[in-house]
Amino acid sequence: xxxxxxxYPVLSFAVYFSFFCLTVxxxxxxxxxxxxxxxxxxxxxxxxxxxxxxxxxxxxIMLTGKTVYLxxxxxxxxxxxxxxxxxxxxxxxxxxxxxx
Amino acid sequence: MLEWITAIFLILGSLFMLVAAIGVVxxxxxxxxxxxxxxxxSLGAILMLAAVFIWHPQWxxxxxxxxxxxxxxxxxxxxxxxxxxxxxxxxxxxxxxYVLDEMAEEDNDSRGEKYFAxxx
Numbered sequence: 504x505x506x507x508x509x510x511y512p513v514l515s516f517a518v519y520f521s522f523f524c525l526t527v528x529x530x531x532x533x534x535x536x537x538x539x540x541x542x543x544x545x546x547x548x549x550x551x552x553x554x555x556x557x558x559x560x561x562x563x564i565m566l567t568g569k570t571v572y573l574x575x576x577x578x579x580x581x582x583x584x585x586x587x588x589x590x591x592x593x594x595x596x597x598x599x600x601x602x603x
Numbered sequence: 604m605l606e607w608i609t610a611i612f613l614i615l616g617s618l619f620m621l622v623a624a625i626g627v628v629x630x631x632x633x634x635x636x637x638x639x640x641x642x643x644x645s646l647g648a649i650l651m652l653a654a655v656f657i658w659h660p661q662w663x664x665x666x667x668x669x670x671x672x673x674x675x676x677x678x679x680x681x682x683x684x685x686x687x688x689x690x691x692x693x694x695x696x697x698x699x700x701y702v703l704d705e706m707a708e709e710d711n712d713s714r715g716e717k718y719f720a721x722x723x
Contacts, residue, residue, distance in 0.1 A: 514658075517610035521617030521651070528624030535627045535636075543633045543690040547640055550682065551627055554644035557671065558620050561651035565613065570659050573667040576652070580674040587682035591689045598693040 507568040514565070521562050528555050546590045553583035609658045616650030619643050631698035633690050641683040645675050 508515040529552065536548045560576045626639025652668040691706055 511606050513610045514606045514613075517613040521613045524617035524621045528620050531624035531628045541633060541690070541693070541695045543686055543693070543695055544636065546686055547633060547636050548627065550679070551623060551640045551644055554623070554640070554648045554675070555620055557648045557675070558616060558651045561648075561655045562613065562617075564655050565609075565658060568659075570655070570661070570664050573655070573664060573671070576671045577667055577674070580671050580678070584674070584678035584682055587678075587686060591682070591685040594689045595692060598689070
């Protein structure tokens with residue numbers, strides 16, 4: 504990763520600090536993904552990871568200066584909503600068929 | 604000056620995301636975890652995109668960042684609401700200290716059908 508921030512030490516520190524925070528957050532989400540007692544817990548983690556990836560893309564744009572990667576953030580913000588809705592719908596159908 | 608503002612926005616956004624992740628790990632049941640992610644993580648993403656727009660003040664960056672912000676603001680409550688309703692319907696156990704369940708008798712009738720198309 505070539506950086507364009509060599510003449511900006513404060514912003515460079517902020518970028519690496521936010522990379523650190525987001526990585527720790529991803530591992531926290533992984534813990535809940537493995538340990539989550541129910542399936543909605545894991546879907547909640549999917550939502551969290553989507554927000555974290557949007558943050559990682561923003562930080563990567565700050566680091567490299569390539570603003571085309573914002574398109575990736577747009578696509579992720581759209582697709583994860585579809586994923587959550589689909590999971591909710593099929594979980595509803597599954598729990599309804601189990602109850603009857 | 605601009606460098607400092609951008610750095611503050613980035614650090615605040617990543618700290619909000621860290622708070623959301625800590626909430627997902629530490630809070631006791633699925634409803635409180637939804638409460639953690641749907642506000643803190645959305646605000647973190649919005650702050651970090653604002654930092655990108657402050658550092659790259661171009662039209663295309665502003666429009667795309669605004670699109671992402673609008674998607675996140677509109678879709679995070681909707682998805683979390685549907686997921687909470689499904690969790691209640693699946694009878695996912697709650698933690699201790701809950702005093703009121705206003706949806707307790709709703710599972711017995713078919714009012715949930717209007718949120719999930721019954722014939723699909």
